[in-house]
Amino acid sequence: MSNRILVATRKGLFMVERQAGDVAGWKVTGCDFVADHVSMVLADPRDKRVYAGLDHGHFGVKMHRRDDGGAWEEIATPAYPEKPEGLEDNDMWGRPIPWSTSKIWALETGGPDEDGLIWCGTLPGGLFRSTDNGASWEIVRSLWDFSRVKKWMGGGADLPGIHSICVDPRNSKRVKVGVSCGGVVTTDDGGTTWDSQISGMRAAYMPPEQAFDPDVQDPHRLVQCRADPDRFWVQHHNGIFRSDNGGTAWEEITEAGPSTFGFAVVVHPSEPDTAWFVPAIKDEKRIPVDGKVVVTRTRDGGRTFETLRNGLPQEHAYDLVFRHALDIDGSGDRLAFGSTTGSLWISEDQGDSWQTVSANLPPVYCVRFG
Amino acid sequence: MVRVVFTPNLQRHIACPPLEVEGTTVREALDAAFADNERARTYVLDDQAALRKHMSVFVNGARIRDRVHLSDAVPENGEIYVLQALSGG
Numbered sequence: 001m002s003n004r005i006l007v008a009t010r011k012g013l014f015m016v017e018r019q020a021g022d023v024a025g026w027k028v029t030g031c032d033f034v035a036d037h038v039s040m041v042l043a044d045p046r047d048k049r050v051y052a053g054l055d056h057g058h059f060g061v062k063m064h065r066r067d068d069g070g071a072w073e074e075i076a077t078p079a080y081p082e083k084p085e086g087l088e089d090n091d092m093w094g095r096p097i098p099w100s101t102s103k104i105w106a107l108e109t110g111g112p113d114e115d116g117l118i119w120c121g122t123l124p125g126g127l128f129r130s131t132d133n134g135a136s137w138e139i140v141r142s143l144w145d146f147s148r149v150k151k152w153m154g155g156g157a158d159l160p161g162i163h164s165i166c167v168d169p170r171n172s173k174r175v176k177v178g179v180s181c182g183g184v185v186t187t188d189d190g191g192t193t194w195d196s197q198i199s200g201m202r203a204a205y206m207p208p209e210q211a212f213d214p215d216v217q218d219p220h221r222l223v224q225c226r227a228d229p230d231r232f233w234v235q236h237h238n239g240i241f242r243s244d245n246g247g248t249a250w251e252e253i254t255e256a257g258p259s260t261f262g263f264a265v266v267v268h269p270s271e272p273d274t275a276w277f278v279p280a281i282k283d284e285k286r287i288p289v290d291g292k293v294v295v296t297r298t299r300d301g302g303r304t305f306e307t308l309r310n311g312l313p314q315e316h317a318y319d320l321v322f323r324h325a326l327d328i329d330g331s332g333d334r335l336a337f338g339s340t341t342g343s344l345w346i347s348e349d350q351g352d353s354w355q356t357v358s359a360n361l362p363p364v365y366c367v368r369f370g
Numbered sequence: 371m372v373r374v375v376f377t378p379n380l381q382r383h384i385a386c387p388p389l390e391v392e393g394t395t396v397r398e399a400l401d402a403a404f405a406d407n408e409r410a411r412t413y414v415l416d417d418q419a420a421l422r423k424h425m426s427v428f429v430n431g432a433r434i435r436d437r438v439h440l441s442d443a444v445p446e447n448g449e450i451y452v453l454q455a456l457s458g459g
Contacts, residue, residue: 058424058454059383059413074409080417100417 002329002369005336006050007344008038011362013052016336016344026346026357032072033064040324042107042118043370044133050370051118051134053104061104063120065134077101078120078128078137080144092153097124103157108165111172119175121162125152127177129191140191147182150196150215155180155237163323164222168229176247178222178234183214184247200250204238220263221323222247223275231272235265235323240277242302253302258289264326264337268350271332273301276351278321278337286320293317295337295351311354312345319343324366338364372448374403376410379454386410396427397440399450414452424458427451 003018005026012031019025033054039061040053048068055061063077080099083089089097103123110117120128120137125147127140152160157180164178173190181203185196198214206216218237224247225231234241239260240253253260261282268274277296280286288294293312296305313319319339326337335351338344342361345354372393376386386407393399404411416422421437428434428451434442444450 056383056413058422058458059380060416060422062383062412077412079412083418098416098418100420 001331002334004370005327005346006041006043006366006368006370007338007361007364008041008052008324008366008368009338009342009362009364010037011035013038013041014361016346016357026355028358028361038365040104040107040366041368042109043368044109044118045370046109046112046115047133049133051107053107053120055103061101063104063134075134076130076136078104078122078126078139080126081139081141089148091159092151097148097159099124101126102159103161105161105163106165106177108167111167111169114172117172119165119167121165121177123157123161124159125161125179125182127162127165127191142192143177143185143187143194146185146194146196147179150182152179152182152215155218155220164219166222166224166232168224169226170229176222176224176232178219180220180237181216181218183217184219184222184232184234186247198248198250200252201234201236201241202238202252221265223265223267225267225269225272227270228272231267233265233267233275235262235277237261238282240265240302251302253298255305256298256302257296257305257307258292258294261286262321263323264321266326266328266335268328268332269330271299274299274332274350275302276326276328276335278326280320287318288320291316291318293319293339293343295335295354297351308351308354310352311347311356313343317341322365324368325364327367327369329369334369336367336369338367340364372399372444372446372450374399374450374452376414377451377453380410380413380452384410384413386413393444395440396429396434396436396442396444396450399444400440400452424455426453426455428453 005016007014012034015030017029037055042051050066052064065075066072083099106121108119118130128137166176168174176186201217219234230246232243232247241250259279292314295308319341336346340363343359344357371390375388391402
């Protein structure tokens, strides 16, 4: 059961902690990197280190790390290799793809047998690996080359990005990444080779004959059930998808309460049929349905959904929840999510009720228990 | 010698005092300026060693033209200003 949440926002990294002796009291207890854009945060349970991806805009992105009980220090930032002179390597508009990290968009630890290993997903689509707790990074060149052969494209940004990294708890060499836009891509050998062949995922924004092309898919967020690692959930640009066979075949969930559009999804760590989403009006609008912030929950694999709203604003609310801004703790009972309007809510009963921690934070990009 | 001055906005992240360096091009001058301050290099130049998108460099008041190779000439006793562009907010 986690008593601390890290909240990465447009203007700093906030610590939120459950107050001892107070049943419902979660409070903001601190802020690091005040006024800085923090795009991603990771609390490593193996050694209690915390990593933060900062975006200084003009000055580029930077990685910071704090040892348990220590001070923040800037560490190496994933950097792309030198682009070969004369290489014609263009995006969908015919412009040269910039070989330079423009966003740190995913941070995950390696498997239990991989001390010191951290994975980092970025825009413009590179995956990086560190084997020394972030002191140095190496691009996974096989996937970088793969991405350009497959012509990944931007989803909500000019450039594609890796936003989800799932390390199979049974086998650390099996890693799956979610890409906007580039689909779901898997390695079974620790990153030497990659495969993007999936079926059933549909892209409504493509011509009909290309709708099921695996390489054009825009999964907004990909999550894996820890206790049943063959079960994956995706909140996609145009719907919800579930896989029961390790992420190869996908089934579309066409009904999910107010909407199947959104950015975030989490799955219960030990109940693969239980997942939560934060719906919004699709696509061109991206605001809560009817001005009501709700969370939807399924407990039967997507056959039925409950709409949860106890403690959430139900009128004139325009909060949007980005893909990394919903999290669930290791017990599966506590959830937290933050919004573009700076609200942060926490539930201790799997979403049946929510406490407002703040309605005045900066726009929230990433929420993580730890 | 040429003088290199960095935007004050950079100072909250990393110390970059003005300094005098040798260099006949912007590249040479910045390489010299970053020789003892490698961290600062990544705040001004991207992974390909080009000028970051929302950074500007002026030589004696004139904006440089070559943002990729930084080949613009710098005269002796010249002054280089490294600033953030408002296009970046």
